[in-house]
Amino acid sequence: MKLAHFVRLSSILLLGLWLGLASAFAAQFSRQDVPEQLYYWIDAEQNRIDRSVGNRIKAPDIAAQKPEYRPENGNWFDIRTVWVPEEELNVADTDEMFAFRNSDEFIKEEGGKKYFRLFIHPESENFYQEILAKYPSEISHEATSTASSRTVLMRNKASKDKLYFVKLSLDVELGGVVRTVPASEVARSVGFSKYISQLDLKSKESYIILREPLAIVPKGMRRGGQIIREIPEEILKGEKTLVPIFSLYSTNQGETLLEKYSKELKISPLEFVEKNLLEPFMRGYADMIVNQSISMEPHAQNFLMELDRDKKPTGRLVYRDLGGFNIDFETTAIRDDLKTKMPVFMSYANDYHQERAVDDVTKSIYVYFENGVLTNIDKLLRKIDPKYKADSIYEISRKIMLEQILASSQLDPNIFRKKFLKNPIAIDSDQKLLEVVNEARRSVGNMPKSVAKAAPADCKKVPSLFGRLFKNLSGAHR
16 A cells, blocks of 8 residues: 555656656747857846946836746746737838838738737736727737846747847836836837938947837827837847847856956956957947937946857947937937938927937946946956956046047047046046037037037037036036
8 A cells, every 4th residue: 555655656756857847848948949149148138137236327126027027037928919000009110121021020911901010018918908908919929038127039939930129018117117118219219220220330340239120109108119129130140149248247157257258368357348348339439429419328238249159259339229329419410311210209309308418428428337337347357356456447448438539539639638638537527528528529510500500610619519508517427
């Protein structure tokens, strides 16, 4: 009797163990059922995630999200989709959208009408209840979260080779903000994708964007949009991969990628940061801010490092989440022929945050880059490099920034270096950085349109581009 009971119990335990292993294997296989270089990227997003930031940025409270949808869990989860008629949507798309390799995933025509597919995160089904009550839906796709939680890698269950990113409206409050996508961001994301892709940037070998060719939001909703983001062809072909900047200093897997990559290249971690992060980033920042009047939101989640097929840095950074970009339409650098093609739902001022256009020039550096990236790199370098001097990364970064602003301008190098580069760390406030940017812009003829109309032939006598703000700006940043 005891032997029979033991045999039955053993059989049950073995069966449970086998099913558990089979389930784990299936989940692992499902997760790896993507191109190799894309898997490397997503693995860094999920398993090397680091949300730590300085005291000027509020980190998202991931505990507010259900565990099964968090990036750390690496789950594929079901996504409900619904086809919504075009006339009920505000649609922003680029000229090349209809040549996009997966356009049939997002657009269809039926009965003489055009429809767009709306992807609904499981935690947002109540948010979209009116749409779900009005139109039939199906669970036709599955997704796995990237570091941002609301941006997911999406695939069709019936055609798993159809892969792309979707920034979903997530009806969850993370970091004090409900993560549904505003209508203005829908317009802005596609608008910058259209605008920047047409510019002949000096820094294009160092800094590129992940294009966002299509975005939609139901009419009458101020929030509730979704944004489609491309996966670069080079990654799908196995030629390149990417890692988010936070993964360089994440300690989740023991040795950090910063340590790993610098050892492989036989250089110090600080040298790696200077060559592969600071120099390409500041080259792109300076070119954009001086010659194009464009700023960005470069915290560690928003931009990535490009690697070749052997996982060696190419020297190029990739920026995603174009809704974080800003542009000063009131400067002469603006290409009006391209501006008119940028989608607008409410107004240029609203959809493209013109009230923040000047502030974002300095916020890009002091808040997002220094406080959101360098703070963590400084902490890591203190631990892994005995020769590293605490806080020195800030002075190194500002020196490279000033050199790249000089390179993007037509200023006299000797005068500029004497004035600003003798003490780079002293460029520590909005006012001081704006003074530098102002001089550089003026040297290339980029000035307020109102000033250009008044005195188009004498750019050198243009008053300070941001003088009207100086009296309200003060204080040092780190």
